[in-house]
Amino acid sequence: MNFSLESKGRLLLLDKPCIMGILNLTPDSFFEGSRQKNIDELLKNAEKMLSEGANILDIGGYSTRPGASEVSLQEELQRVIPAIEAIRRNFPDNLISVDTFRAEVAQRAIESGANIINDVSGGELDKKMFETVAHLQVPYILMHSRGNPQTMSQMCHYENILLEILHFFEQKIKKLRILGVKDIIIDVGFGFAKNINQNFFLLKNLSYFQILQVPLLVGISRKSMIYKTLSISPYEALNGTTALNMFALMQGAKILRVHDVKEAKETILLYRKLLES
Incomplete structure (x- = not known):
């Protein structure tokens, strides 16, 4: 199926897979290579990602890896808002997503120039998030998770992981649609309240969620x-990332969220060549 995302007058067609480049403003993200030490470094890496084919830049100020430390609202805002403003000034035509589970951060980020809200908690950690998304009328990435970064690794038990996650999405999408949210993207949340075997099982069966x-x-x-x-x-x-991203594309993935844009772009080009042959 072909989709599109519309935000603040910008349109992104998903008739072919696209790329979200990860730019972390945290000192403790699991991959040190994604951490941006200052605005100058952020802008340099943003320019590199865009030149290599990124369609969206994803800005995060709160590490959500399992066991990550708590970050205050004020600290998250201090990390995220200046970064979004700087990227918007320097790259006015590109899409920016904000990686946050806090409604206030989401609202401030959109007001500062972001286009998309990427919520790793699927509205579970801030009950104001869905209403905020509906008010702002921007695309929303709805991710499945349980607990928070401090507790999620102890919450990996499922009776039927596919059905339970599908039910989670069905209920959340229904609430969002009632509130008037138009553009919803889903993310099954690899590594969030899932162990390694569950992650591979979800990837193997990713096409299940196309329903x-x-x-x-x-x-x-x-x-x-x-x-x-x-x-x-x-x-x-x-x-290994490239290998599994190719499989994800074959299972229907429309957006790849990556640290390495050039390699993801090459993967998509080869995937499309396979489809055309």
């Missing part, structure tokens, strides 16, 4: 499901 008739985002870039399986470090996990 929801919304775009699928896949974020597996350099994650532990890759580097722990291969007994390597996140720095060595690019090859």
Whole structure:
């Protein structure tokens, strides 16, 4: 199926897969290579990602890896808002998403120039999030998770993981549609309240979620499901990321959220060539 996203007068067609580049403003993100130490470094890496083919830049100020430290609302705002304003000034025509589960951060980010809200909690950690998204009328990335970064690794038990996650999405999408949210993207949340075997099972069966008739985002870039399986470090996990991203595309992924844009772009080009042959 073909989809499109519309935000603040900008239109992104998803007739072919697109790329979301990860720019973290946190000192403790699991992959050190994604951390931006200052605005100048952020702008340099943003320019590189855009030149390599990124369609969206994803800005995050709160590490959501399992066991990550708590970050105050004020600190998250201080990290995220100046970064979004700087990217919008320097790259006025490009799409920006804000990676946050806090409604206030989401609202301030959109007001500062962001276009998309990427919520790793699916509205579970801030009950004002859905109403905020509806008021702002911007695309919303709805991710499945349980608990919070401090507790999620102890919440991996499922009776039927596919049905339970599908039910989660059905209920959340229904609430969002009632509130008037038009553009919804889903993310099954690899690594969020799932163990390694569950992550691979979800990826193997990713096409199952196409029944929801919304775009699928896949974020597996350099994650532990890759580097722990291969007994390597996140720095060595690019090859594994590329391999699994190709499989994700074959299962219907429309957006790849990645640290390495050039390699993701090449993967998409090869995938499309396969479809055309």
